[in-house]
Amino acid sequence: MKLGIRIVGDIARTMEAETRAGQKAVTAAMRKAGAGLKSAWRAQITGAGLGSRLARTIRSEQYPKGRQSLNAAALVWSKAPVIVGAHDTGPLIRSKNGFWLAIPMPVAGKSSRGGRVTPGAWERRTGMRLRFVYRRTGPSLLVADNVRVSKAGRVRENITRHKDGRVSSRLQGRATAVIFLLVPQVKLPKRLDLARDARAVENALPGMIVANWTETRS
Structure with a gap:
């Protein structure tokens, strides 16, 4: 074949x-x-x-x-x-310098660019100082003393600045507000x-x- x-x-x-x-x-x-x-x-x-x-x-x-x-x-x-x-x-996110991660609360607002605000930027923007509060259990805190929280959730100093330079504090409505939670690390889901x-x-x-x-x- x-x-x-x-x-x-x-x-x-x-x-x-x-x-x-x-x-x-x-x-x-x-x-x-x-x-x-x-x-x-x-x-x-x-x-x-x-x-x-x-x-x-x-x-x-x-x-x-x-x-x-x-x-x-x-x-x-x-x-x-x-x-x-x-x-x-x-x-797992940790702070670059080995200290705390500052997680802003809603009353902290946004940064000037619309993102998350840092403690330093918040102090510069508001002119108020933050106070550190250590807690043995749970996150530590950065708080602002003698403030008022508006209905819109904004934090304002509870003081009156007079034209002659005097500053007086109002007793009514005075509060301490938690601005940041401080944690050593956070696990992003x-x-x-x-x-x-x-x-x-x-x-x-x-x-x-x-x-x-x-x-x-x-």
């Missing part, structure tokens, strides 16, 4: 067409994978209650830009990697699982490439 092999059509053209089909399929699949992972990560962040602003820091890019390739790749990243990474890993979505996209990628591969005909 004799077997014969005969090539039908131009093999070079066939291979070239198949390569183009592969480039198109891989590029399209990577574009879809990158966009899908970006959407999944954004949904995770908003679903965890971390806000749409942090979710919008998730970006995606495809390479090579402007052309199709069998080596196409997608990059998904965050423009706030430290914050997103912390919520993804749940790290893990609220994200970004690797889970990355694995799902990775597992789906071969099927996405096949689905986008158009059969060529000689």
Whole structure:
């Protein structure tokens, strides 16, 4: 018995067409994978209650830009990697100088830039001094004495400054307010699982490439 092999059509053209089909399929699949992972990560962040602003820091890019390739790749990243990474890993946070972490209470307000305020910034902003209160059990405190807390939750000095320079204190409404809790360390809860979505996209990628591969005909 004799077997014969005969090539039908131009093999070079066939291979070239198949390569183009592969480039198109891989590029399209990577574009879809990158966009899908970006959407999944954004949904995770908003679903965890971390806000749409942090979710919008998730970006995606495809390479090579402007052309199709069998080596196409997608990059998904965050423009706030430290914050997103912390919520993804749940790290143990300690003070850099080995002392206390100051956690602001709602009455501390916000910093001038809208973020968390520090004890030093709070004293400069309000002109009031904070007093340290050590507690053997539970967090220690930084408190402000002789203050009034308004209905809006703002802390104000419970004093009157006269035009002649005199300062008088009001007895009515005088209070001590807790401005900061002091703790040696804090364990940030893990609220994200970004690797889970990355694995799902990775597992789906071969099927996405096949689905986008158009059969060529000689």
